[in-house]
Amino acid sequence: MTAPLAGYVILDLTHVLAGPFCTMTLADMGAQVIKVETPKGGDDTRAFPPFKDGKSAYFAAINHGKKSIALNLKADEDRLIFERLLARADVIVENFRPGVMERLGYGWEDLHAAFPRLVYGAVSGFGHTGPDARRPAYDMVVQARGGVMSITGEKDRDPVRVGASIGDIVAGMFLSQGILAALLDRDRSGLGRKIDVAMLDSQLAILEHAVALTTVTGKAPGPSGARHPSITPFETFHASDGLFVIAAGNDRLFEKLCIALDLPISDDPRFATNPARCDNARLLKRLIEAVTLENTRAYWISRLTAAGIPTGPIQDVGQVLKDPQILARNMVVDVLDKNGRQAYKAAGNPIKMTDAPDPKSRAPAPDLDGNRGEILRWLEQG
Amino acid sequence: MTAPLAGYVILDLTHVLAGPFCTMTLADMGAQVIKVETPKGGDDTRAFPPFKDGKSAYFAAINHGKKSIALNLKADEDRLIFERLLARADVIVENFRPGVMERLGYGWEDLHAAFPRLVYGAVSGFGHTGPDARRPAYDMVVQARGGVMSITGEKDRDPVRVGASIGDIVAGMFLSQGILAALLDRDRSGLGRKIDVAMLDSQLAILEHAVALTTVTGKAPGPSGARHPSITPFETFHASDGLFVIAAGNDRLFEKLCIALDLPISDDPRFATNPARCDNARLLKRLIEAVTLENTRAYWISRLTAAGIPTGPIQDVGQVLKDPQILARNMVVDVLDKNGRQAYKAAGNPIKMTDAPDPKSRAPAPDLDGNRGEILRWLEQG
Numbered sequence: 051m052t053a054p055l056a057g058y059v060i061l062d063l064t065h066v067l068a069g070p071f072c073t074m075t076l077a078d079m080g081a082q083v084i085k086v087e088t089p090k091g092g093d094d095t096r097a098f099p100p101f102k103d104g105k106s107a108y109f110a111a112i113n114h115g116k117k118s119i120a121l122n123l124k125a126d127e128d129r130l131i132f133e134r135l136l137a138r139a140d141v142i143v144e145n146f147r148p149g150v151m152e153r154l155g156y157g158w159e160d161l162h163a164a165f166p167r168l169v170y171g172a173v174s175g176f177g178h179t180g181p182d183a184r185r186p187a188y189d190m191v192v193q194a195r196g197g198v199m200s201i202t203g204e205k206d207r208d209p210v211r212v213g214a215s216i217g218d219i220v221a222g223m224f225l226s227q228g229i230l231a232a233l234l235d236r237d238r239s240g241l242g243r244k245i246d247v248a249m250l251d252s253q254l255a256i257l258e259h260a261v262a263l264t265t266v267t268g269k270a271p272g273p274s275g276a277r278h279p280s281i282t283p284f285e286t287f288h289a290s291d292g293l294f295v296i297a298a299g300n301d302r303l304f305e306k307l308c309i310a311l312d313l314p315i316s317d318d319p320r321f322a323t324n325p326a327r328c329d330n331a332r333l334l335k336r337l338i339e340a341v342t343l344e345n346t347r348a349y350w351i352s353r354l355t356a357a358g359i360p361t362g363p364i365q366d367v368g369q370v371l372k373d374p375q376i377l378a379r380n381m382v383v384d385v386l387d388k389n390g391r392q393a394y395k396a397a398g399n400p401i402k403m404t405d406a407p408d409p410k411s412r413a414p415a416p417d418l419d420g421n422r423g424e425i426l427r428w429l430e431q432g
Numbered sequence: 433m434t435a436p437l438a439g440y441v442i443l444d445l446t447h448v449l450a451g452p453f454c455t456m457t458l459a460d461m462g463a464q465v466i467k468v469e470t471p472k473g474g475d476d477t478r479a480f481p482p483f484k485d486g487k488s489a490y491f492a493a494i495n496h497g498k499k500s501i502a503l504n505l506k507a508d509e510d511r512l513i514f515e516r517l518l519a520r521a522d523v524i525v526e527n528f529r530p531g532v533m534e535r536l537g538y539g540w541e542d543l544h545a546a547f548p549r550l551v552y553g554a555v556s557g558f559g560h561t562g563p564d565a566r567r568p569a570y571d572m573v574v575q576a577r578g579g580v581m582s583i584t585g586e587k588d589r590d591p592v593r594v595g596a597s598i599g600d601i602v603a604g605m606f607l608s609q610g611i612l613a614a615l616l617d618r619d620r621s622g623l624g625r626k627i628d629v630a631m632l633d634s635q636l637a638i639l640e641h642a643v644a645l646t647t648v649t650g651k652a653p654g655p656s657g658a659r660h661p662s663i664t665p666f667e668t669f670h671a672s673d674g675l676f677v678i679a680a681g682n683d684r685l686f687e688k689l690c691i692a693l694d695l696p697i698s699d700d701p702r703f704a705t706n707p708a709r710c711d712n713a714r715l716l717k718r719l720i721e722a723v724t725l726e727n728t729r730a731y732w733i734s735r736l737t738a739a740g741i742p743t744g745p746i747q748d749v750g751q752v753l754k755d756p757q758i759l760a761r762n763m764v765v766d767v768l769d770k771n772g773r774q775a776y777k778a779a780g781n782p783i784k785m786t787d788a789p790d791p792k793s794r795a796p797a798p799d800l801d802g803n804r805g806e807i808l809r810w811l812e813q814g
Contacts, residue, residue, distance in 0.1 A: 052617070052621075054613040054614055054616060054617035054625065055613055055616065055617070058616075067640070071640070075606075075609060079609075079610075079613045094682070098662075099662060100644055100645055100648040100649055101648070102648050107644040107645075107647065107648045108640075108641060108644045110644075111640055111641075111643060111644045112640060158786070175742075176757050177757075177761050177784065179760060179761060179784075180756070180757045180760035180761050181756055181757060181760060182756075182757040185737060185742075186740060186741070186742045187679075187742050187744075188666065188679035188681050188742045189660075189679075190660060190666055190667070190677055190679045191677055191679050191742045191743065191744045192744075194668070194676075194677040194744055194745065194746040194747070195677075195744040195745055195746070195747050195752070195755070196747070196752060197747055197748065197749045197751075197752040198594070198595060198596050199658070199746050200595075200746060200747060200748040200749065201595025201596065201749070202584065202592060202593075202594055202595040202596075203585070203586075203592055203595075204585075204586070204589070204592060207586070208657075208658060208668065208675060209658065209668075209675075209746055210584060210585055210586060210592065210655070210657050210658050211584075211656070211657070211658050211659065211660070211667075212580070212584055212594050212598075213580060213582075213583025213584040213585075213642065213653075213655060213656070213661075214580050214583065214584075214638045214639050214640070214641075214642070215640065215641065216594075216598060216638065219638050219640070220602070220605070221782075223602070223605045223606070223609065224457075224605070224782050224783050225783075226609050227457060227461075227605065227608050227609055227612060227783060228461075228783040228785060230609060230612035230613055230616060231436040231437055231461045231612055231783070231785075232436055232785065233616055234436060234437065234440075234612060234615055234616055234619070235434070235436035235437070237616070237619055239434075243436065243785050243786045243787060243788070244785065244786045245783060245784065245785050246784040246785070247782055247783060247784065248761060248782065248784075250755075250757060250758065250761075251758070251761050251763045251780075251782040251784075252782045253752075254752055254753075254758060254763050254764075254779045254780075254782070255763070255779045255780075255781075255782040256596050256597075256598065256601045257596050257749060257752075257779065258449070258453070258490075258493055258494060258596070258597065258601070258779070259490060259596075259597065260595065260596070260749045261493060261749060261753070261777070261778060261779050262482055262489040262490045262492075262493045262776070262778075263482055263489075263749075264749040264750050264753060265489065265753070265776060265777040265778075266482040266483070266484050266489045266776070267482055268750075269750075270748035270749040270750035270751070271595075271748075271749065272748070273592070273595060274593070274595070275590075275592050275593070276581070276590060276591065276592050276593050277593065278571075278572060278593070279595075280480075280481060284570065284572055285572070285593075286576070286590065286591075293590060293591075294576075295572055295573055295576040295577075297569075297570035297571075297572045297573050299570050300476075355567060358568060359568070360557075360567075360568045360569055360570045360573045361573065362569075362573045362574075362576055362577040363576065363577055364576040364577070364581050364582060364591055365576070365577050365578070365579055365582060366579065366582040366652035366653075366654070367579045367582065367583070367639060367642045367643060367645075367646040367652040367653065368646050368650075368651075368652035369579075369652070370577070370578060370579040370635075370636055370639075371636075371643070371646060371647070373577070373632075374562070374563055374564075375558050375559075375562045375563060375564040375632060376632065376633070376636060378561065378562035378563060379559050379561060379562050379630060379632075379633050381633045381636050381637075382636075394644070394647060394648070395643070395647040396643060396644075396647075397636045397637045397639065397640070397643050398633070398636075398637075399637075400603075400606050400629055400630065400633040400634045400636075400637040401606050401607075401609060401610040401613070401627060401629060402559065402560075402561075402627065402628040402629065402630075402633075403610060403613075403614065403625050403626065403627050403628075404540070404625045404626045405625060406625070
């Protein structure tokens with residue numbers, strides 16, 4: 051068993067979410083991540099709720115297994131330590147506002163000249179180029195400006211935010227891909243590269259269907275509630291005890307669905323094809339619910355699953371964390387405290403890989419500057 | 433200029449979205465992607481609306497720049513071609529239901545024995561292990577079961593689907609990361625690995641804040657409309673001509689906001705700290721809107737931006753595609769037709785990298801089996 055990124059050293063100057071999420075995925079694949087934090091308080095999320103035993107569970111959830119050293123990058127002594135770390139690192143990652151690293155004397159040009167093998171990953175709200183490069187951004191600003199809010203929510207009501215922070219997280223994931231591709235390339239060329247990922251760009255990059263629709267029809271789609279905008283039936287339905295999902299993505303699945311519901315309408319011209327079903331979606335929903343309201347969600351999910359139809363419950367996060375499939379996949383892990391006791395639960399690593407460890411627990415999230423001695427000794431060993 | 437993945441060959445057996453999105457990101461970084469499609473119709477999305485000149489813009493948006501060969505993997509002659517392709521490939525990617533590759537004789541065990549350097553990437557609804565491994569899934573099934581729907585939508589109303597297909601796309605992105613990490617590892621070990629990504633697992637992996645909240649408080653969060661669940665003010669506000677976003681993520685930004693709005697309340701104990709602002713969020717929203725309703729969105733976005741406060745418009749997809757920052761970042765590219773004319777618009781590559789090409793156009797999406805001759809000649813050249 052060897053983690054695929056064992057031996058790679060990531061110098062992590064990031065804070066809050068997009069950057070720390072990126073380096074968490076690298077740590078989960080075996081990279082050694084060293085957080086370089088400001089001596090005054092460190093990563094902002096150390097002060098974010100919820101807390102447990104006085105420490106942020108939020109910080110722990112995305113910083114477990116990393117090490118921490120606090121350095122003042124404006125003080126000569128600390129800059130010396132930082133530069134010795136740079137000499138040993140494969141990758142540096144930062145999510146400052148553009149220009150901050152340059153002002154410190156650690157911009158890409160300077161670093162590339164001094165450490166040609168170093169890969170430089172940056173994630174920011176709007177990227178390092180363009181008219182708005184220096185504007186501040188948070189998740190919600192890019193969810194709103196990037197279009198995803200305009201297609202999320204109920205028809206004829208105000209748009210809503212995606213409950214998960216996909217403005218940050220998707221950008222962190224693209225940065226992780228870029229870093230890994232640059233490392234592959236470096237193994238041939240001997241030279242690092244700079245990767246510049248913008249949260250706003252990343253939002254556009256995941257809109258796929260909406261981009262195709264807008265550019266071909268000239269009309270931007272609006273929100274479509276709990277249904278797919280162009281496949282029917284592909285939405286939530288009421289059972290006797292609440293909502294569940296049916297996703298019959300093609301004619302064959304629709305026929306199977308009609309049989310499983312004992313609803314003989316698959317030859318009806320109003321429902322025989324997906325375009326016809328989309329035109330008559332409201333009528334079809336009522337016909338299906340007239341059947342599904344007669345029994346429970348569990349009954350229908352079991353019956354439709356047996357018939358091979360994609361279906362399932364709408365689960366809250368508490369239910370997800372107890373889902374047998376999620377547990378069987380080791381997707382809920384323990385984050386330990388310094389005494390080796392389970393302190394928090396966190397999401398596991400979704401990248402399952404042969405011959406790679408997939409442990410049931412994670413090393414603690416570091417205290418601020420908590421690994422200084424260990425890191426300095428490691429530097430001594432050269 | 434060299435693309436970081438130039439020279440890598442990806443054999444792509446995927447269809448619809450999660451798999452093709454994964455291989456698109458690899459193609460955008462320079463890998464050569466060969467789609468191996470079923471002779472009967474090929475990738476389902478070739479038949480998905482919207483169409484332009486009789487071809488699917490949806491298919492083009494995620495398959496541009498790939499090549500296509502149609503092979504019947506149950507016919508001896510085509511299996512022979514497939515195996516010659518396997519011998520030349522660095523990676524195979526598939527998103528069949530678990531078991532399909534084994535029945536064809538191309539499961540991981542068989543492939544790893546015959547082609548030890550080959551990396552095998554799989555993405556499926558529920559993964560290749562666990563009690564529900566063989567159940568079918570679509571995007572909406574995992575959005576619902578995986579928890580993101582439960583935190584998306586308006587309070588006290590039914591949950592809604594995230595308008596972008598993040599059930600598929602996020603899984604495709606995790607697979608892309610796993611593939612790149614496995615390639616890095618292979619360059620040292622000489623051995624490929626199998627990566628098994630589940631769409632359901634991937635949904636849990638992006639919930640972060642909601643997982644921490646649920647496990648610490650014991651209570652699962654519900655939807656919170658257009659606001660952040662634990663930061664205030666971080667939501668939409670009405671101006672005289674519609675909604676816009678203000679995201680004042682800390683006390684310093686809130687003070688700046690109060691000054692910019694000429695609203696002297698930052699010392700008021702009801703609003704002086706983020707916990708207090710969260711407790712008095714409705715009152716605070718009214719006080720802010722009493723000011724913002726007096727002028728337009730454009731006015732406030734300009735004024736607040738000048739004051740350094742994260743803010744922005746809620747844009748529909750048509751507006752996003754014309755956003756000056758998006759255009760300056762080359763995030764809207766032309767997909768060409770076979771005559772080199774601009775046929776569609778698509779999202780660009782969000783992974784900007786030094787010394788890597790970032791072209792303004794993309795080669796056409798392939799016709800089904802459209803590159804057979806070229807691919808067979810390439811195999812001959814061994």
